Every structure is written in C-alpha cells, then in structure tokens.
Amino acid sequence: MLIAGQSGDQLLTKPEQLDGSATSATAQNKRPASRLHVPQPPHRENGETSFGNPKLSPAGATRKPDVASKAVDLRDMAFELVRVLDDDGKALGPWNPGLSPDQLREGLRKMLLLRVFDDRMHKGQRQGKTSFYMQATGEEAITVAQTMALRRDDMCFPTYRCQGILITRDYPLVDMMNQIYSNAKDPLKGHQLPILYSARDYGFFSASGNVGTQICQSVGWAMGCAYRGTDSIAAGWIGEGSTAEGDFHNALVFASVYRAPVILNVVNNQWAISSNKCFSGVGDSTFASRAIGFDMPGIKVDANDFLATYAVTQWAAERARKGLGATLIELYTYRAGAHSTSDDPTRYRPAKEVWPLGDPVDRLTKHLKAMGEWSDERNAALIEELTAQVRTAQKESEAIGTLGQSKPSVSVMFDDVYKEPDWRLRQQRQSLGV
Amino acid sequence: MANMNMLQAINSAMDVMLERNPDVLVFGQDAGYFGGVFRATEGLQHKHGLHRCFDAPIAELGIVAAAIGMAAQGLRPCVEIQFADYIYPGYDQIVSEAARLRYRSAGDFFAPLTVRSPYGGGIFGGQTHSQSPEAIFTHVAGIKTVIPSTPYDAKGLLISCIEDDDPVVFFEPKRIYNGPFDGRLDKPVETWAKHAASQVPDGYYTVPLGKAATIREGKDLTIIAYGTMVHVSMAAVEMAGVDAEVIDLRTLVPLDIEAIYTSVRKTGRCVIVHEATGTSGYGGEILSLIQENCFHHLESAIERVTGFDTPYPHAFEWDYFVGPGRVADAIRRVMAD
Numbered sequence: 001m002l003i004a005g006q007s008g009d010q011l012l013t014k015p016e017q018l019d020g021s022a023t024s025a026t027a028q029n030k031r032p033a034s035r036l037h038v039p040q041p042p043h044r045e046n047g048e049t050s051f052g053n054p055k056l057s058p059a060g061a062t063r064k065p066d067v068a069s070k071a072v073d074l075r076d077m078a079f080e081l082v083r084v085l086d087d088d089g090k091a092l093g094p095w096n097p098g099l100s101p102d103q104l105r106e107g108l109r110k111m112l113l114l115r116v117f118d119d120r121m122h123k124g125q126r127q128g129k130t131s132f133y134m135q136a137t138g139e140e141a142i143t144v145a146q147t148m149a150l151r152r153d154d155m156c157f158p159t160y161r162c163q164g165i166l167i168t169r170d171y172p173l174v175d176m177m178n179q180i181y182s183n184a185k186d187p188l189k190g191h192q193l194p195i196l197y198s199a200r201d202y203g204f205f206s207a208s209g210n211v212g213t214q215i216c217q218s219v220g221w222a223m224g225c226a227y228r229g230t231d232s233i234a235a236g237w238i239g240e241g242s243t244a245e246g247d248f249h250n251a252l253v254f255a256s257v258y259r260a261p262v263i264l265n266v267v268n269n270q271w272a273i274s275s276n277k278c279f280s281g282v283g284d285s286t287f288a289s290r291a292i293g294f295d296m297p298g299i300k301v302d303a304n305d306f307l308a309t310y311a312v313t314q315w316a317a318e319r320a321r322k323g324l325g326a327t328l329i330e331l332y333t334y335r336a337g338a339h340s341t342s343d344d345p346t347r348y349r350p351a352k353e354v355w356p357l358g359d360p361v362d363r364l365t366k367h368l369k370a371m372g373e374w375s376d377e378r379n380a381a382l383i384e385e386l387t388a389q390v391r392t393a394q395k396e397s398e399a400i401g402t403l404g405q406s407k408p409s410v411s412v413m414f415d416d417v418y419k420e421p422d423w424r425l426r427q428q429r430q431s432l433g434v
Numbered sequence: 435m436a437n438m439n440m441l442q443a444i445n446s447a448m449d450v451m452l453e454r455n456p457d458v459l460v461f462g463q464d465a466g467y468f469g470g471v472f473r474a475t476e477g478l479q480h481k482h483g484l485h486r487c488f489d490a491p492i493a494e495l496g497i498v499a500a501a502i503g504m505a506a507q508g509l510r511p512c513v514e515i516q517f518a519d520y521i522y523p524g525y526d527q528i529v530s531e532a533a534r535l536r537y538r539s540a541g542d543f544f545a546p547l548t549v550r551s552p553y554g555g556g557i558f559g560g561q562t563h564s565q566s567p568e569a570i571f572t573h574v575a576g577i578k579t580v581i582p583s584t585p586y587d588a589k590g591l592l593i594s595c596i597e598d599d600d601p602v603v604f605f606e607p608k609r610i611y612n613g614p615f616d617g618r619l620d621k622p623v624e625t626w627a628k629h630a631a632s633q634v635p636d637g638y639y640t641v642p643l644g645k646a647a648t649i650r651e652g653k654d655l656t657i658i659a660y661g662t663m664v665h666v667s668m669a670a671v672e673m674a675g676v677d678a679e680v681i682d683l684r685t686l687v688p689l690d691i692e693a694i695y696t697s698v699r700k701t702g703r704c705v706i707v708h709e710a711t712g713t714s715g716y717g718g719e720i721l722s723l724i725q726e727n728c729f730h731h732l733e734s735a736i737e738r739v740t741g742f743d744t745p746y747p748h749a750f751e752w753d754y755f756v757g758p759g760r761v762a763d764a765i766r767r768v769m770a771d
C-alpha cells in the first residue's frame with residue numbers, strides 16, 4: 001500500500017499519461033497504482049472562512065409532492081434543498097407551512113430559551129459546576145421546529161444534542177439542571193452523564209451517549225406503534241458523522257422492510273468533533289439520498305430555516321401516520337459551537353467559518369419582523385424574560401447543589417440494574433454500609 | 435402432559451405466550467414462514483398470524499435494536515439469533531443498550547426482551563456453529579443469562595424469561611435439542627422420550643429464574659454444570675463411580691449461590707464443567723465465589739473442565755468437546771487429593 005508522501009510516489013504515473021486501452025507489458029507498467037485516499041475538509045484552522053459552494057436551491061423553488069407519492073417518484077428531493085425563508089425573511093413556495101404568528105413566536109421563544117439555557121449551562125461547566133456540557137448552538141431550529149411538528153405522544157429517540165425537544169415540550173428546566181449537576185434531585189439518580197436525559201412522560205427516550213445506537217431502536221418503537229395499531233409514530237436523530245455506524249444501515253433496512261411509521265433524521269452539521277463530514281463517505285452525494293436504495297423518501301432541508309424544517313417534518317409525520325412508512329430527512333446545518341465542553345474547534349477548523357445559510361434564530365426573527373409581528377423591543381424583552389426564567393431555575397437547582405456539592409444517596413448507585421437487585425448487588429451495597 | 439423434545443418444548447413456550455399475551459411477538463431470521471433453521475418457531479406464524487411471528491433481515495444489530503424499541507414501549511419481543519456465533523453484531527445493542535437502559539434512565543425505561551439463541555458444540559459445526567459465548571454476557575451488569583438442560587426446564591424457563599422485566603439472553607444447547615446427549619459416542623443415539631424431563635405440560639407453567647436444580651444428590655463431591663454438560667457430567671459420575679452431587683445452574687445470572695455453597699460445604703470437593711473456553715470463562719467466577727465463601731470446607735483444590743483456548747475446531751470435534759472422560763479424570767484427581 002502506498003501512502004502519500006512515501007518515496008513510492010515517484011513510481012506513480014499521472015493518469016493523463018494513460019490510454020486506457022493499452023494492454024502491452026510496457027503500458028501495464030505505467031498503470032497508475034491505486035493510492036490510499038485520505039479525505040480532507042476544504043479548510044483547516046488557518047484556512048479560508050468561506051464554506052465553499054454548497055448546492056443551495058433558492059427559497060421556494062423546491063416542489064412539494066403529495067405525501068402519498070411513491071418513493072421512486074421522490075428521488076429528486078434527496079438532491080434538492082427545501083427552503084422557505086429567503087434572505088429578506090419572506091416565506092416562499094409550496095413548503096410554507098402557514099404557521100400563525102403565535103406559533104412562530106412560540107418557535108422563536110423556544111429557540112431562544114434553548115440558546116439561553118445552553119449558554120448558562122456551558123458557562124456553568126466552565127465554572128466547575130459540572131463535568132460536561134454540549135450546546136446545540138446554530139441547530140436550534142431542528143429540535144424546536146421538529147418537535148412542534150410532531151405530536152406529544154410521538155416518541156423521540158434523541159442524540160445528545162436534542163435537549164431542544166425537552167425544552168419545546170416544557171420539561172422543567174430545574175430537572176434538566178439537577179441532572180446536569182448530578183445533584184440530590186437528579187431525576188436519573190446520578191446514574192447517567194450530564195445531558196443524557198430521559199423523560200418518558202415527555203416522549204423523550206433515554207439518551208444513550210453511544211452514538212448511533214438509538215436510531216434503529218426508534219424503528220423498533222415505530223414497529224411497535226404499528227403492531228399495536230395506534231397512530232403515534234417515532235422519530236430518531238443521528239449525527240452525519242454517526243451515519244457511518246452499522247446502526248444507521250440497520251435502521252434503514254428495518255424501516256424499509258417493515259414500513260415503520262418513523263422519521264429518521266440525519267443532522268448534518270458538517271462536523272463530527274474534528275472529523276469533517278467527508279469521513280462519513282458522503283462525497284458529492286447527500287445523506288438524504290441514502291434513502292433511495294431503500295425505496296424510502298429522502299428529503300434534504302435547510303435546517304436553519306424554521307419554516308422549512310417544520311414543513312418537511314410535518315410532511316414526513318403525516319406520511320408515517322397514514323401508514324405510508326418512513327422518511328429520511330437530512331437536516332442541513334452547521335455546528336456553530338464547539339462539539340462539547342471538552343473540545344476546541346480552533347485546532348481543526350476556521351475560527352470564523354461562515355455558514356452560508358445563516359443563523360436559525362436570526363432568520364425567524366427577521367421573518368416575524370417582515371410580517372410586522374415582531375420588534376426589537378419585544379425581542380429584547382423576551383430575551384430578558386427567558387434569561388430570568390433560566391436564572392431562577394438555576395438558583396433553585398444550585399440551592400440543592402452542583403456536581404460534588406450534592407449527590408443522591410450512595411445507596412441508589414445499586415438501584416435499577418435489574419428490576420430487583422440480586423444477592424450480589426445487595427451484598428455490595430451492604431459492603432459500603434449504605 | 436405431552437412428551438416433548440427440547441425444540442418442541444421451546445416452541446410450546448412461545449406458542450403459549452403468544453396465545454396468552456398479545457404483547458408477545460416473535461421474530462428472527464427464517465423464524466416466520468419457515469419456522470427457523472432448527473424449527474423452534476415452526477407453525478407459530480401459521481397459528482398466530484403474520485404480525486405475531488415473522489421473518490427478520492439478516493441484521494442481528496437491527497433485530498436486537500428493534501426489539502429494544504418495542505420492549506421499551508411495553509411489548510415483549512422474543513427474538514431468535516440463528517446461532518450464538520452470530521450474536522456479536524447485536525452484542526453492542528445488548529450490552530450498551532438493553533442492559534443499561536433501566537439503569538441510565540433510573541427506571542424510566544426498561545427493555546423486557548428475550549434473545550434466544552442456539553449455542554454449544556457437538557454437531558460438527560466448526561467455529562461458526564459451535565461457540566459458547568455465555569461469559570461475555572454474564573460479565574455485563576443488567577442482563578440475565580439462562581441456559582436450560584431439559585425440555586421441561588426449557589419451556590418453563592423460557593416462559594419466565596418472556597415474562598421477566600429485564601433483558602434475558604436464553605442460550606439453547608443445540609446438541610441436546612433432540613436427546614440428552616452425554617458425550618458417549620459409543621452409545622446409541624438417545625431421544626428425549628425416555629427421559630423424565632421430557633414430560634412437559636401442554637399449557638402455561640414457569641420455572642423460576644435464579645434457581646439451580648440438583649440433578650443428583652451425593653456426598654463425595656459437587657459437580658457444577660449447565661446445558662449439555664449436565665448430561666456429560668452425569669455420564670462422568672457413572673464412569674468415575676463416585677457419589678457425586680450434580681448441580682445444574684439453569685440460570686447463570688442471577689446465580690443461585692446458596693445451592694452452590696450448601697452443596698460444596700457438604701461435599702468439600704468441587705468440579706466445574708463448561709464447554710466454553712476456559713480463560714475468563716464462567717467457571718472462573720464460580721470457582722472464585724466458592725474459594726471466597728467455602729474455603730474452610732474445602733478438602734481439595736477445585737478443578738475446572740472447560741473448552742480449550744482455541745477457536746472451535748472442525749476436524750477435532752471430539753478432541754475438543756468436553757466429554758465424560760475428561761470430566762471423570764478431573765473427578766478422580768479431585769477425589770484423590
């Protein structure tokens with residue numbers, strides 16, 4: 001095997017020297033040896049800040065097919081980009097979901113709440129209040145719009161960046177913080193790493209932390225819905241980097257074979273820690289197009305566009321609820337922040353990489369303003385209100401304690417391994433005197 | 435009551451549970467229309483319908499993952515992995531997901547699924563149809579591991595597994611599906627028909643998880659085994675001519691530790707037998723527990739008789755297989771000490 005930079009390089013013949021038809025011994029000697037290709041992102045930390053030239057369909061230009069369309073007739077959708085909001089904040093084209101101003105303001109409120117919450121918790125980690133945190137900065141429209149387009153009884157199989165689902169469903173912020181601080185009131189009894197929440201009553205499946213593992217479970221949940229004859233559905237999320245896992249392929253197989261009422265969401269935020277999406281084997285293709293070989297619709301959407309994200313999710317949910325099977329959605333976005341509090345993106349990507357599709361909060365704000373339904377004053381007041389809300393919750397949670405100051409009773413360390421502890425767990429608990 | 439071999443008993447367990455509980459469903463590769471490569475699910479689709487017992491893609495990860503999603507919702511999937519040798523693609527889902535779901539969610543979600551899989555050697559299956567991977571499951575907190583050795587136990591235990599609220603791996607010793615093979619190759623093939631434990635109730639009954647069975651009472655030494663090795667051990671006792679107590683664990687996790695301690699404290703000597711490779715095998719765990727808790731009752735060193743630390747070979751099936759001769763030799767050594 002030849003690796004770039006090794007002395008073997010000079011043995012290689014440039015491809016243009018070949019005339020592919022030659023079969024003589026000399027011509028064969030000149031055949032270019034295959035070289036190991038190691039992909040590289042367009043730019044690294046010292047490189048340009050422009051994002052290159054992603055294919056962007058103009059807002060409003062992509063067709064909106066009937067939900068009952070056959071997957072074979074939807075293949076083009078996987079290579080377009082569904083967009084509704086244009087640069088001036090106008091909503092264009094057939095995918096405009098026609099949400100009321102109140103609904104739009106609710107979406108904005110939830111996105112901002114998520115952003116404020118993330119900011120406070122990120123800072124909290126920096127102040128030593130917990131071990132770990134992950135923000136969803138720049139990706140807020142995904143969980144908020146998608147959750148609003150789903151029904152409350154639809155089960156969501158989240159990644160670690162899906163806290164917006166809980167926020168949109170009004171899960172108590174204090175309980176999220178208690179979990180983040182692993183304090184005495186942690187609803188998960190200190191068993192789980194910060195941010196990997198679980199909230200069955202809010203349709204939020206226990207987040208794993210092992211990437212990709214839950215996407216096929218969402219298909220199983222959906223199969224269960226269909227088996228039981230209900231019209232609730234499931235939705236699973238996976239990062240574009242994690243689509244490289246076998247779990248993703250298995251999820252597509254099961255969703256296709258059993259026509260499961262599930263929405264499979266690939267959050268393509270361009271980066272998987274320091275690995276660019278080029279390490280997911282997508283090349284010049286799209287993640288949405290992974291669906292095509294499974295006879296499933298694959299739709300790529302501008303996920304910094306609240307309206308487009310809502311509309312595409314609503315379309316897929318309706319299709320699933322009608323028994324027409326799964327949809328794969330590629331949510332095209334950009335991870336604006338670090339991967340996690342343990343990450344420093346300035347060591348592998350341009351510090352000010354400019355995402356051509358803007359910021360989801362700014363774009364929805366602009367739209368509401370263009371409608372005459374929002375103002376700078378109202379925006380400032382809302383941010384103030386949400387900041388106060390988060391601060392109040394934080395005070396309440398920190399009164400119980402942050403990581404290390406407060407924790408659940410050590411005896412609960414042995415709870416929930418099995419429904420009932422066996423003799424080993426009882427003995428081990430006793431050995432600690434708890 | 436009917437006379438059943440182990441496959442019929444396993445089939446009957448699923449049949450009874452499909453009948454009793456609409457939340458139970460069965461799926462696996464070739465498990466639907468065809469009834470499974472060993473016929474364990476034969477007739478279930480025909481009787482209970484396409485939605486209750488169906489075929490699955492050749493994707494063990496997906497089979498387990500889908501079962502977890504269903505189980506978390508309240509269903510009770512009982513899935514088949516065609517051979518234990520093919521469970522590894524689903525291993526991550528069992529270990530990282532099913533086993534930990536209850537713990538990491540503090541009881542908010544749990545996954546009552548049963549993973550059935552034929553395991554063990556003695557069928558000239560080579561390394562892809564003979565493995566005994568139980569110890570890589572017993573090592574994991576949050577799952578239960580069950581291995582029957584008779585038709586009666588197989589049905590009663592499988593029903594318990596399906597009704598259990600924790601994930602269970604149920605390994606079926608495929609060499610004794612059709613008869614209580616005890617490793618004596620010179621003996622004519624024996625079916626289950628004459629064995630007392632082939633008398634199986636037609637309907638519902640359970641054998642509890644976590645309870646060992648004393649197959650033979652004795653005072654000279656304790657033999658601890660499970661699966662096919664229970665029968666091999668019985669043959670070895672006959673060959674060695676000792677009054678051994680033979681314990682069939684039936685459930686590896688949770689382990690019936692009292693049954694082991696009581697017997698070893700009585701006999702003072704112990705041989706542990708399993709087909710799986712010795713290193714880090716489940717026998718090592720049992721040996722340690724006995725050493726820690728019965729040391730003063732021991733009159734000789736404990737011996738393990740296990741598979742050799744090679745992959746499962748083909749041509750050397752009967753050199754590799756833990757037969758009654760090797761077990762009898764160990765018995766004699768332990769008795770001589």
Ligand SMILES: Cc1ncc(C[n+]2csc(CCOP(=O)(O)OP(=O)(O)O)c2C)c(N)n1
Nearest residue numbers: 161209210211239240241242269271272273
């Ligand atoms: C099975 C597994 N392998 C590796 C990791 C370590 N890891 C955590 S996040 C991550 C990157 C995932 O990137 P992506 O799927 O694109 O999601 P994103 O973080 O960009 O939202 C990796 C490799 C893990 N958690 N689980």
